[in-house]
Amino acid sequence: MKSIVVLISGSGSNLQAIIDACNSGAIPGKVNAVIANKADAYGLVRASEAGISTQVLSHKAYQDRDSYDLALIDAIDQYQPDLVVLAGFMRILTPAFVQHYSGRLLNIHPSLLPKYQGLNTYQRAIDAKDTEHGCSVHFVTEQLDGGPVILQAKVPLFSDDDVASLAERVHEQEHQIYPLVVRWFCQNRLQQRADQAWLDGNVLAANGYANDDED
Ligand SMILES: Nc1nc2c(c(=O)[nH]1)N[C@@H](CN(C=O)c1ccc(C(=O)N[C@@H](CCC(=O)O)C(=O)O)cc1)CN2
């Protein structure tokens, strides 16, 4: 049973999807802690209701990014994680943090990377009059949103979309692919499945993701 720590800053709908997948047995792992940098993150409520330990570590209480990240490492390592999951965690992490969790630090980003790294991806895609958008699960590296992509999901972008309608469509796919990638990691199949997903075209159908064959 792998130990998972999830970092959040907001609603926690991806956290909820991962909790649910752990509770159903789809993920052979357990979320042992949820840590937020914002006290009002609703994901803390989700975690508490699921009986999961929570902690708020505000970046505002630290003079600089380095000292915050060292405190964050101390908080996380109490739980001896096999995997650290960023689920809407809105802080840029230092090289020291990224190196400490190298190979076991994931993020989900609301675009088809490498398009639209950074923030405000929905509005940028709408402004560009793109016809498709999506989300990407990737390893976290020092390069912001530049880490190796593991799995993506694509959705159509309609001319009458606004940020809310596009975000809703992308979130549906996020809640599919993030638990799937976490499952692969916990099954020690991440590289094999990621390679296969890439061979299968990596970017998945707009109406869902390829079936994850049982072992
Ligand atoms: N070193 C890395 N850190 C983080 C990565 C990464 O790939 N490498 N991914 C991000 C997640 N992310 C987009 O997916 C992202 C999060 C936050 C920001 C950002 O500009 N944050 C500002 C504060 C913004 C705010 O508080 O609302 C900041 O940290 O100053 C950009 C992209 C997680 N970290």
Ligand SMILES: NCC(=O)N[C@@H]1O[C@H](COP(=O)([O-])[O-])[C@@H](O)[C@H]1O
């Ligand atoms: N750049 C990072 C970023 O924008 N991440 C995005 O934050 C949202 C968190 O939602 P949630 O709190 O409901 O899981 C998700 O849509 C995720 O892609």
